[in-house]
Amino acid sequence: MIRSFLWDTLLRAQRIIMLLTICITTAAVFLEVIMRYFFKAPLVGIEELAAYVAFWLYFIGGSYGSYERSHISADLSQLIFKNEVNYAKAHFLSSLISALAILYILPWAYEYVKWGFEMNEQSRSTFLGDSFSVVYFQASILVGLLLMCFYFFVESCQWFKAAFIDREVPQHMLSPREEIDSWIG
Amino acid sequence: AAVNWKWVHYQPVDSMADNLSKSMIKEIEEKSDGQIKFSLFPAGQLGDWMEMSEQMMRGAIQIGILPVSPAYNKALQIRVLPYSVMNWNEAKKAFSGENPFLFEILAKEMDKIGLKALGVVAEGFGGAGFAKVPDFDVVDPDGDKRGLKIRVPSGNQAFESLAKELGFIPASVPWGEIYIALQTGLVDCQIGGQPYNTYSSFLDITKMWVQLNTHFQHSFVYMNKKAWESLSPELQQIVQETTRKYADTSYALAEAEDKKFMEEMEKAGIKIVAPTDEQLEKIASKIRKNTWPIMEEVIGKEIMDNVLTELSALK
Amino acid sequence: MDWIIAGSLLIFACLIFSGVPIPFGFLVSIIFLTITKGIDPGFLLPVGFTSLNSVTLLSMPFFIALGYVVTGGSIARRLLDLANAIAGRIPGGLGIVACVTSAVFGAISGAAASSVIAIGTIMIPEMEKHGYPRGYSAAIISASAVLSTLIPPSITMIMYAFVTSQSVAACFLSTLVPGLLLTVMFSAVNVYLVKTRMPTVQVLPRISLGEKFTLIREKTKPAIGGIILPVIILGGIYGGVMTPTEAAAVAVVYSLFLSFFVYREIPLNKALLFLRSSVTATGTMMLMTFFAAILSRIYAMEQVPQMVSTMLLSLTENKYLLLLLINIFLVFVGMIVDALSGILLVTPLLYPVILKMGIHPIHFAAMIGVNLGMGMLTPPMAGILYMGAKTGKVTVDKMLKPIMIFILTCYVPVIVLTTYWEPLSLFLPRAMGLIR
Ligand code: NA
Numbered sequence: 060m061i062r063s064f065l066w067d068t069l070l071r072a073q074r075i076i077m078l079l080t081i082c083i084t085t086a087a088v089f090l091e092v093i094m095r096y097f098f099k100a101p102l103v104g105i106e107e108l109a110a111y112v113a114f115w116l117y118f119i120g121g122s123y124g125s126y127e128r129s130h131i132s133a134d135l136s137q138l139i140f141k142n143e144v145n146y147a148k149a150h151f152l153s154s155l156i157s158a159l160a161i162l163y164i165l166p167w168a169y170e171y172v173k174w175g176f177e178m179n180e181q182s183r184s185t186f187l188g189d190s191f192s193v194v195y196f197q198a199s200i201l202v203g204l205l206l207m208c209f210y211f212f213v214e215s216c217q218w219f220k221a222a223f224i225d226r227e228v229p230q231h232m233l234s235p236r237e238e239i240d241s242w243i244g
Numbered sequence: 245a246a247v248n249w250k251w252v253h254y255q256p257v258d259s260m261a262d263n264l265s266k267s268m269i270k271e272i273e274e275k276s277d278g279q280i281k282f283s284l285f286p287a288g289q290l291g292d293w294m295e296m297s298e299q300m301m302r303g304a305i306q307i308g309i310l311p312v313s314p315a316y317n318k319a320l321q322i323r324v325l326p327y328s329v330m331n332w333n334e335a336k337k338a339f340s341g342e343n344p345f346l347f348e349i350l351a352k353e354m355d356k357i358g359l360k361a362l363g364v365v366a367e368g369f370g371g372a373g374f375a376k377v378p379d380f381d382v383v384d385p386d387g388d389k390r391g392l393k394i395r396v397p398s399g400n401q402a403f404e405s406l407a408k409e410l411g412f413i414p415a416s417v418p419w420g421e422i423y424i425a426l427q428t429g430l431v432d433c434q435i436g437g438q439p440y441n442t443y444s445s446f447l448d449i450t451k452m453w454v455q456l457n458t459h460f461q462h463s464f465v466y467m468n469k470k471a472w473e474s475l476s477p478e479l480q481q482i483v484q485e486t487t488r489k490y491a492d493t494s495y496a497l498a499e500a501e502d503k504k505f506m507e508e509m510e511k512a513g514i515k516i517v518a519p520t521d522e523q524l525e526k527i528a529s530k531i532r533k534n535t536w537p538i539m540e541e542v543i544g545k546e547i548m549d550n551v552l553t554e555l556s557a558l559k
Numbered sequence: 560m561d562w563i564i565a566g567s568l569l570i571f572a573c574l575i576f577s578g579v580p581i582p583f584g585f586l587v588s589i590i591f592l593t594i595t596k597g598i599d600p601g602f603l604l605p606v607g608f609t610s611l612n613s614v615t616l617l618s619m620p621f622f623i624a625l626g627y628v629v630t631g632g633s634i635a636r637r638l639l640d641l642a643n644a645i646a647g648r649i650p651g652g653l654g655i656v657a658c659v660t661s662a663v664f665g666a667i668s669g670a671a672a673s674s675v676i677a678i679g680t681i682m683i684p685e686m687e688k689h690g691y692p693r694g695y696s697a698a699i700i701s702a703s704a705v706l707s708t709l710i711p712p713s714i715t716m717i718m719y720a721f722v723t724s725q726s727v728a729a730c731f732l733s734t735l736v737p738g739l740l741l742t743v744m745f746s747a748v749n750v751y752l753v754k755t756r757m758p759t760v761q762v763l764p765r766i767s768l769g770e771k772f773t774l775i776r777e778k779t780k781p782a783i784g785g786i787i788l789p790v791i792i793l794g795g796i797y798g799g800v801m802t803p804t805e806a807a808a809v810a811v812v813y814s815l816f817l818s819f820f821v822y823r824e825i826p827l828n829k830a831l832l833f834l835r836s837s838v839t840a841t842g843t844m845m846l847m848t849f850f851a852a853i854l855s856r857i858y859a860m861e862q863v864p865q866m867v868s869t870m871l872l873s874l875t876e877n878k879y880l881l882l883l884l885i886n887i888f889l890v891f892v893g894m895i896v897d898a899l900s901g902i903l904l905v906t907p908l909l910y911p912v913i914l915k916m917g918i919h920p921i922h923f924a925a926m927i928g929v930n931l932g933m934g935m936l937t938p939p940m941a942g943i944l945y946m947g948a949k950t951g952k953v954t955v956d957k958m959l960k961p962i963m964i965f966i967l968t969c970y971v972p973v974i975v976l977t978t979y980w981e982p983l984s985l986f987l988p989r990a991m992g993l994i995r
Pocket residue numbers: 664665666667668669670706707708709710711712713
């Protein structure tokens with residue numbers, strides 16, 4: 060109960076961020092074009108700001124891809140392992156490797172964000188007359204990696220169960236997760 | 245023990261910065277008797293200049309000839325303070341010689357973020373390249389510019405304000421798209437570099453070059469402070485003296501380059517406009533009045549006052 | 560070559576073939592190099608961050624979102640109806656309609672996958688109704704779906720421009736002529752195959768010229784909204800109105816407006832769903848780009864591109880032979896990874912040697928574009944081929960023979976021509992004065 064509530068809330072939060080970031084970035088660039096042509100008053104720097112906001116789009120979207128199992132891969136295991144259980148073993152291993160690799164660099168990401176806070180790194184561009192701290196955008200890397208690590212770990216547990224305990228693979232795990240029929244779900 | 249350091253710059257191979265780098269590297273390697281060795285990464289192989297500047301702070305790169313990134317210390321924006329020094333004579337006095345006050349102010353600010361300034365490499369004076377020759381005066385800051393759009397380095401406050409004060413509409417265009425933006429008319433002009441920049445990147449697309457002397461374009465020879473402190477006093481002296489020696493030759497070289505590339509542009513059929521001192525003074529006083537207060541907020545009053553006092557003593 | 564570097568590539572290959580997603584294959588190689596080369600990891604994530612912090616790259620989420628919106632709406636169907644009215648009644652007509660519509664759709668969408676889904680879903684059943692074998696229909700639609708990455712806009716070209724700091728607008732144009740040439744060749748091969756090999760295919764009864772004219776006029780009106788999209792994107796970029804990034808954002812807003820207010824066919828929830836789902840696709844690509852940027856920086860610091868360059872140039876000094884070698888290598892890369900990872904992996908390594916050989920960067924853009932475009936169809940990693948099979952509900956083996964015919968008679972000649980005849984890729988950008 061609680062577990063599924065937390066799980067759903069997490070996914071919903073991600074979906075909201077994904078929708079917000081794509082809307083904000085599109086609107087920002089669209090607005091710049093409108094301001095330049097119709098008001099002759101360009102908002103210099105708004106596109107650069109949008110490129111910073113896009114980091115949340117990239118990393119929350121990327122981690123959602125881990126949840127959906129839709130990461131770009133060159134997986135040949137489906138061709139090699141005709142046997143379901145072997146297939147599950149291979150996937151257990153690959154998701155575990157991904158989880159561990161991310162786990163290994165989590166301290167890097169933590170140090171990076173910490174440095175950003177301490178040094179108060181400023182943006183390369185200005186918006187409305189001022190530069191801004193970029194650590195709020197760098198933080199997306201830490202958050203994204205944390206989420207990815209979590210999803211890969213959950214997935215490796217599922218494959219472990221399929222490969223070594225149940226000895227059969229549930230149909231739904233053979234393809235990427237089905238997209239839900241609503242933007243929020 | 246011998247160290248092997250990464251030396252970077254962002255100019256093309258065989259450019260002035262490249263040749264200076266090679267000379268400095270050769271002499272330091274010889275004089276240090278092999279205790280310091282360098283691998284040279286030219287032409288921004290390890291990132292754009294801002295990134296390499298930040299990597300130098302972190303110590304991933306040890307030394308190089310680059311502009312200094314203001315990302316960790318906004319006061320370093322003095323670098324692009326428009327119309328601070330107006331000509332070669334002033335630039336030379338402010339950055340080298342007996343009272344190099346701008347060098348010292350910047351070196352002090354660089355020290356705060358873990359960078360050791362060794363010298364200044366002059367690059368030239370900034371101007372503007374136009375894709376068409378307008379049939380009106382572009383130099384008069386109060387004249388009507390008929391909505392001409394000017395590409396400024398993205399989100400750079402000093403240039404954005406400068407463009408507006410000159411009467412143009414500033415526009416953001418990513419570096420890779422400038423050529424096409426000029427060709428298609430998305431923008432009419434680009435500003436921010438010295439003649440060499442326009443000659444090497446936008447020659448075919450430029451019809452008019454206006455030497456506005458917007459700012460003194462320069463790089464620092466500088467290095468990671470920890471790497472500097474790891475050197476013995478003797479080695480520090482070798483590095484300091486060698487880099488300073490070659491850096492000081494850059495003023496004459498850069499002045500000659502500005503002249504040479506303006507001549508080359510003229511040969512290629514580009515109209516060259518060199519505003520008179522009075523015209524430049526008119527622009528400068530408008531910029532100082534309207535852009536400098538904005539820059540003062542970024543740079544800080546104390547430093548700005550210091551710069552102003554020294555500058556007026558210079559004239 | 561340095562054995563540690565070779566080891567990192569070997570680890571990457573082993574990992575991705577055993578199913579580790581490509582971004583994490585890059586990541587493990589990064590970790591391996593960090594440990595073995597004693598690299599201070601403190602600067603690695605900043606490299607990734609600075610690389611992705613780019614207004615040029617920001618066009619990627621917009622073009623991908625655009626793909627989702629136009630695929631979900633009826634823009635493709637309206638274009639197909641129009642194409643059908645024009646060309647549907649000549650022998651082999653439906654096949655021509657399929658590839659010409661793919662080409663036109665390619666001027667809207669930047670990714671081949673949207674094209675397979677948008678056009679395959681409608682066309683494959685329609686073609687079957689008129690006697691085309693399903694495997695063949697799926698094959699011609701997959702083959703021409705690749706046109707989406709050759710006819711601008713194209714996300715693979717955005718990626719190439721990003722990696723090499725070239726202009727997106729110039730890279731876009733480099734693959735346009737090869738793309739149009741392929742469209743013509745697909746149509747011709749299709750007509751030949753229909754006439755000689757597919758007796759089952761029916762031709763629709765002829766109609767009078769007047770009737771045809773009325774039909775075309777009838778079908779034009781509903782398609783206008785869709786036809787305007789390429790005008791906005793390409794006209795915007797090459798007419799000096801917008802940068803590619805701005806054109807992409809404006810196209811997203813326009814296509815939402817069109818589908819939501821004019822055609823009234825996408826409910827709000829769906830519109831939001833398309834936008835939100837596109838973020839996942841963008842995110843997975845960017846994550847890969849993030850780690851690839853870090854890995855190529857490590858390679859740059861270890862001077863690997865120079866090693867590759869020296870190695871290749873030591874094999875032969877002959878430009879034509881080198882180009883042949885590079886092409887064979889690209890075909891091989893196209894077989895084993897998708898186009899985006901191919902660009903991220905190969906370009907930083909080959910770029911210095913290309914420049915040394917005096918090959919124009921925009922010419923190389925076309926070579927990479929066409930080669931890795933074909934790679935989307937060449938097994939074992941053949942994303943678009945598999946997607947075509949899924950969309951057409953056929954097994955891949957039924958598609959293999961026709962797809963091989965298209966590869967050998969269309970792609971291979973175009974690759975050779977693109978490689979050895981520079982004007983094919985450079986004429987347009989030069990004529991427009993966009994490159995030197
Ligand atoms: Na396209």
